[in-house]
Amino acid sequence: MMGEYIRRWAAEGAHAGEIQGPFSLEGITAWECDLSGCAPLEPASVQPAHVEALFCRAGQLRATLCKGQTVCAGPGELLLVSDAAELRRFSLEDGCFQGIFALMDKAASRDLPAQEPTLWAGDASPMDQVAGLLRSHNGCMAVREPVWGPSVLASLCQLPKERRGAYFLLKLWELLYLLCNRQPAAVAPCANGYYDHYQADAVRNVHDYMLAHFDQHMTVPELARRFQLSPTFLKSCFRRLYGAPVHTYLQQYRLQTAARLLRTTSDSVLHIAVAVGYTGTSQFDSAFKALYHMTPAQYRKWCRENNVQNR
Known part of the structure; x- marks a missing residue:
């Protein structure tokens, strides 16, 4: 492969x-x-x-x-x-x-x-x-x-x-x-069992909605109500399909988008934090550092020094 x-x-x-x-x-x-x-x-x-x-x-x-x-x-x-x-x-x-x-x-x-x-x-x-x-x-x-x-x-x-x-x-x-x-x-592997294509399609719709509105606040109960699903089913099926809990997946997507913006734009850290769904830089800095092991400012500097800011 x-x-x-x-x-x-x-x-x-x-x-x-x-x-x-x-x-x-x-x-x-x-x-x-x-x-x-x-x-x-x-x-x-x-x-x-x-x-x-x-x-x-x-x-x-x-x-x-x-x-x-x-x-x-x-x-x-x-x-x-x-x-x-x-x-x-x-x-x-x-x-x-x-x-x-x-x-x-x-x-x-x-x-x-x-x-x-x-x-x-x-x-x-x-x-x-x-x-x-x-x-x-x-x-x-x-x-x-x-x-x-x-x-x-x-x-x-x-x-x-x-x-x-x-x-x-x-x-x-x-x-x-x-x-x-x-x-x-x-x-041990994940629990056995597969979801039929109707169930999987419903959760894929949730996934697509999340990524289209990733800058907005959302919770599992809210998503479950919007798509008429059980919160328990949504959590288990989402993890089965995408390999991570709903909140973890959404947070990683937000931070990966932020990393791309840090590499490819000159927007301020505050502007990028708000653009990916954070209300300020404090929580954003903490979450970004937990994933990338450096602050957003340090990450941007590292990308420029290693010539990866445009990738």
Whole structure:
């Protein structure tokens, strides 16, 4: 999927300045990439015996499976996809993605840390364990680690471009170890069951309304009343379809929009805060820093210093 896309894109040479790498470590190869403004991603399958990992620094990744399930990953989150996934669509929110893509080859890593019993339990190789975990999630899962993700995001912002890929590979091995060795309940898949297309369409209408009016105050009970849905159903179905609670999804969308405005305009921080639904800069600054690990002003300065203000 993304592996073939990145290689083809890099080979064309038209966007060479927007791909850093490759970086390699223990059977994993990574590229740092900025896919902002790129052509839509064609549906494709992950190569056999491979696992792909996409760490999001800015923007949002959305994978839609053939059964209608949608898995999303935003800043500080990781999307893991194996050849077991039946993908229908792979899209970038607002056509923007900045982050790191890693291609994991099970064959190349078969003789690595699995041979060290103090690191990996059982006889299976690390990638076999990861692939097994993904099969329990229909081949595709978003990883939202409250400590790991924000820590990696903050550290990447402080490293020069040529060092980010190697650092990410080290942290990715750490995450894979955590996912494969913690208590099973901690990585259990979402509850089984699917919503029919009428129910899913109703919640997609809520989603579209939210994004069209994201600068307005709204609550789950208000949205449920507007679309004649049960609040409990709305919350569960929304999370199933979009991979995050309603409030979290809306807040991340607002902050991602704010980040884009900080990169691409000279509007004041107050003007941008109001434009994305905040009444002032205090709450906006706190929410933005919690997601991006720097204030809006620091983020704008960092983008200008790294020449990403127009992406």
